[in-house]
Amino acid sequence: MSIAETIIPPQAPPPLGLKAFTAKRLTGIIFVGIWLALFVGLAVWMVADFSGEKFAKYGLRMLLGLGLTLKLVGTSLILGAILSLPIAFARMSKSSAVSSIAYAYVYLFRGTPLIMQVFLIYYGLGSFKHAFETVGLWWFFKDAYSCALLAFVLNTAAYQAEILRGAILSVPRGQTEAAKALGIHAVPTFLKVILPQAIMVALRPYGNEIILMVKGSAIVSIVTVFDLMGETKYAYSRTFDFQIYLWAAILYLAVVELLRNVWNALERRLTRHLKR
Amino acid sequence: MESEVAVAAETDASFLAPLWGALDSIVGAIWAVLHPILTTIDPLCGPVGIFKLFFSNGVLACGDTGWGDDVASGFYVTAILAICTLPLGLVIGFFVALAKQSDEPFLRAAGDIYTTIFRGLPELLTLFIFYFSLPLILEQALRPFGRTEPVSINPFVAGMIAIGVVFSAYCSEVLQSAFKAIPHGQYEGGDALGLHRGQTMRLVIIPQLIRIALPGLGNLWMTLLKDTALVSAIGLPDILRQSSIAAKVTKQAFFFYSLSCILFLVLAMLSSFVFSWIETKARRAEVRH
Numbered sequence: 155m156s157i158a159e160t161i162i163p164p165q166a167p168p169p170l171g172l173k174a175f176t177a178k179r180l181t182g183i184i185f186v187g188i189w190l191a192l193f194v195g196l197a198v199w200m201v202a203d204f205s206g207e208k209f210a211k212y213g214l215r216m217l218l219g220l221g222l223t224l225k226l227v228g229t230s231l232i233l234g235a236i237l238s239l240p241i242a243f244a245r246m247s248k249s250s251a252v253s254s255i256a257y258a259y260v261y262l263f264r265g266t267p268l269i270m271q272v273f274l275i276y277y278g279l280g281s282f283k284h285a286f287e288t289v290g291l292w293w294f295f296k297d298a299y300s301c302a303l304l305a306f307v308l309n310t311a312a313y314q315a316e317i318l319r320g321a322i323l324s325v326p327r328g329q330t331e332a333a334k335a336l337g338i339h340a341v342p343t344f345l346k347v348i349l350p351q352a353i354m355v356a357l358r359p360y361g362n363e364i365i366l367m368v369k370g371s372a373i374v375s376i377v378t379v380f381d382l383m384g385e386t387k388y389a390y391s392r393t394f395d396f397q398i399y400l401w402a403a404i405l406y407l408a409v410v411e412l413l414r415n416v417w418n419a420l421e422r423r424l425t426r427h428l429k430r
Numbered sequence: 431m432e433s434e435v436a437v438a439a440e441t442d443a444s445f446l447a448p449l450w451g452a453l454d455s456i457v458g459a460i461w462a463v464l465h466p467i468l469t470t471i472d473p474l475c476g477p478v479g480i481f482k483l484f485f486s487n488g489v490l491a492c493g494d495t496g497w498g499d500d501v502a503s504g505f506y507v508t509a510i511l512a513i514c515t516l517p518l519g520l521v522i523g524f525f526v527a528l529a530k531q532s533d534e535p536f537l538r539a540a541g542d543i544y545t546t547i548f549r550g551l552p553e554l555l556t557l558f559i560f561y562f563s564l565p566l567i568l569e570q571a572l573r574p575f576g577r578t579e580p581v582s583i584n585p586f587v588a589g590m591i592a593i594g595v596v597f598s599a600y601c602s603e604v605l606q607s608a609f610k611a612i613p614h615g616q617y618e619g620g621d622a623l624g625l626h627r628g629q630t631m632r633l634v635i636i637p638q639l640i641r642i643a644l645p646g647l648g649n650l651w652m653t654l655l656k657d658t659a660l661v662s663a664i665g666l667p668d669i670l671r672q673s674s675i676a677a678k679v680t681k682q683a684f685f686f687y688s689l690s691c692i693l694f695l696v697l698a699m700l701s702s703f704v705f706s707w708i709e710t711k712a713r714r715a716e717v718r719h
Contacts, residue, residue, distance in 0.1 A: 168621040182536025185529070189543050265652075265698040266691045267659035270670060274691060277677060278684035372552035376663055383554060396566065399559050403551055410550040 200397055212389035212398065219385035220405055226374065226381060227367045230303055234310035241315035246322070256315070263312035269373045271309055276301035276377050302374040306367065313363050321356035322348060354424055361417035365410055372406075382406070474502035490689075497676040497686070504672030505693050511589060511658045511668065512697075516651065518594035523601025530602060531609045541602065548599035553592070553657050560592040561585070561664045589661035597654050604646035608639050641712045648705040655697055669693055 244256035263271065279286075279295050286292040294300050325348050333343040375384035386402040389395075474481050474492075481490045481498035492498040529541035548556065561583065568581045612635060620630030662671035673690040677683035 168618070176534070178532060178534045179536060182529070182532075182534045182538075182540060185540035186536045186543075189540060262691075262695070266694045267656040267670075269659050270687065270691055270694065273670070273674070274684070274687040277674075278687040281677075281681065281683040369550075369552040372554040373660065375554070383552065386555075387558075390562075396562060399555065399562065402555060403559065406552055406555060407547065407550045411546070 196400060200400060203395075203397060205395075208389075208393060208395065208398075212385070212393070213401070215380075216382060216385045216389065216398075216401060216405070219380055219382040220409070222379070223368070223371050223381040223383075224409075226299070226303060226306065226379075227364070227371050230306035230310055231364060231367060233303075233307045234314050237307060237311035238314035238318055241311060242318040242322070245315060245319050260312045260316060263309050264316070268305065268309050268370050269376065272302050272305040272373060272377055275305045298374070298377045298379050302377060302379055306371070310363065310367055313366075314360070317356050317359045317363065318352070320359070321352035324355045325351045357417070357421050357424060361413070361421075364417075365413055368409055368413065369406070472502070474505060475499050497672075497680065500672045500676060501669065501686070501689065501693070504667060504669035504690075505697075507586075507667060508655075508658050508669045508694075509697060511586065511593075511661060511666070512651075512655050515590050515594045515597060515654060515658070518590060519597030519601055519654070520647075522594065522598035523605060526598060526602035527605035527609060530606050545599045545602055548596050549603075551596075553596050554660050554663065556596055557589065557592040557660055557664060560595075561588040564588060564591070585661060585664045585666040588664060589658070589666055593654060593657050593661070596657065597650060600650050600653070601647065604643050604650060605639065608643035608646070609635075611642050612638055641716075644705070644709050644712055648702075648709075651701060651705070652698060655701065656694070659694075 241256050241259060244252045245260065247253045247256070275295075276298055279301070283292060283296075286295050294304075329347055329351065330343060333347045338347070371381060372383035374381050375387055378384070380388065382402060382405060386398055389398045475498055481492050481496075481502065490496050490498040490501070492502070526541045526544055529537040530545070532538060551559075564583050565581045568583070572581065616634055616638070617630060620634045625633065658668065659670045662668050662674070665671070669690050673686040677686040680686070
């Protein structure tokens with residue numbers, strides 16, 4: 155039997171959760187202050203330096219550029235979604251030849267920068283002018299917009315195929331087996347049992363992919379397409395007014411934030427039965 | 431007044447001169463040792479390089495006759511830019527993640543504004559904004575010190591800052607979700623052991639954080655690698671720019687752009703090897719015997 159001879163001296167209590175005014179709060183206030191000062195400063199500068207002439211001359215062009223950006227992104231997303239279906243199924247195929255070809259496609263387009271794919275298609279394929287002229291496809295490959303669109307479709311198809319595959323594989327096998335036990339054919343099983351459950355999983359990555367495409371589409375300005383970024387560069391090269399970049403930044407931020415909020419609302423709606 | 435400032439600046443420069451001289455000679459000495467080693471083990475244009483061995487009399491020859499050495503230098507610029515950006519982005523991202531998971535509403539708001547802005551802007555636009563605004567800001571900042579000539583900024587530095595900032599915004603999201611995965615008991619355990627805040631963070635939290643965040647960080651590294659290609663737009667002689675020049679001169683655009691795609695895939699494969707090695711290293715504590 156042991157007897158304690160000394161009493162353990164009282165220890166300081168563990169740190170409390172929230173104190174009245176901590177260094178943390180001070181840092182937070184400083185950083186929020188920096189942001190506020192930056193925003194207010196930029197806003198004051200933009201209002202004070204605002205020139206109606208420049209706005210009339212370049213503002214409308216930039217809005218048209220935004221329209222082109224959205225058109226490019228929308229078209230490539232839809233075409234990419236269609237193209238991603240066969241790729242995703244090829245990737246899940248039992249034949250190793252088919253699935254490895256699909257894997258190579260996906261790896262190629264996900265492993266290289268989008269800008270390089272655009273260059274490869276626009277400048278690279280553009281160097282085979284005579285071959286395309288004999289086939290009668292030169293009208294497509296001489297146009298920067300259609301080349302950019304082709305690159306975007308191929309690129310987003312690779313990403314969307316991976317999203318789709320991940321989502322389909324996330325649906326438990328028992329769902330397919332149950333549908334089989336009920337005597338449902340393969341196509342209705344996929345459309346009515348698997349797909350609705352897969353969409354819930356795929357929704358978030360699809361939203362991210364749309365936002366990535368909106369942001370990634372800025373690079374088409376390098377191959378002389380006048381999207382929002384292209385118009386911005388054009389206006390800046392004419393005026394050397396830094397405000398123009400801020401206008402573009404506000405437009406891009408507005409589009410991305412709008413998409414993000416729409417997507418959050420959509421996700422809440424689709425998963426409302428899981429909420430407690 | 432002007433001349434006084436100029437004199438002050440001059441004396442300042444002469445006071446710093448020995449320091450710069452010493453730094454210069456140190457860098458020179460390191461370079462003198464490293465340069466022969468690097469040129470010997472250079473896998474593209476070295477004595478046993480791929481371009482030297484297989485393409486020595488075509489457009490890819492190394493030297494004045496071909497474009498092999500230019501493409502190779504672009505390849506290394508891309509790789510070095512990505513490697514230099516990574517620590518910058520990780521450090522900023524870590525602190526932003528700390529701010530975003532803090533219980534202080536002001537800190538959270540500051541972190542949220544940061545990620546909203548830099549995740550919402552296109553990388554190319556961020557790059558241009560930094561490239562064009564940093565010289566203006568530096569010029570304003572240096573004016574009180576008597577420097578009035580326009581400041582120009584190195585595309586490498588501008589690219590590093592812009593891509594690092596974008597990377598840090600995404601990195602903070604990954605780290606924030608990793609922070610959420612660590613139970614609160616770990617912090618309390620640190621307190622119970624009498625560790626300081628910093629010690630708890632360094633010895634208890636970060637080792638677990640790294641393990642949880644590694645797959646996400648691996649994806650972000652791939653994005654970072656691909657984003658570096660954008661820096662060619664502001665004139666950095668990276669792989670894309672060097673290939674463009676070679677393509678324009680030789681009129682073999684398809685060949686050179688395919689080559690740069692292949693080199694990018696090589697970088698991606700190398701980094702996936704490195705990442706799987708790091709992951710096995712990080713997970714060795716979890717292996718069950």
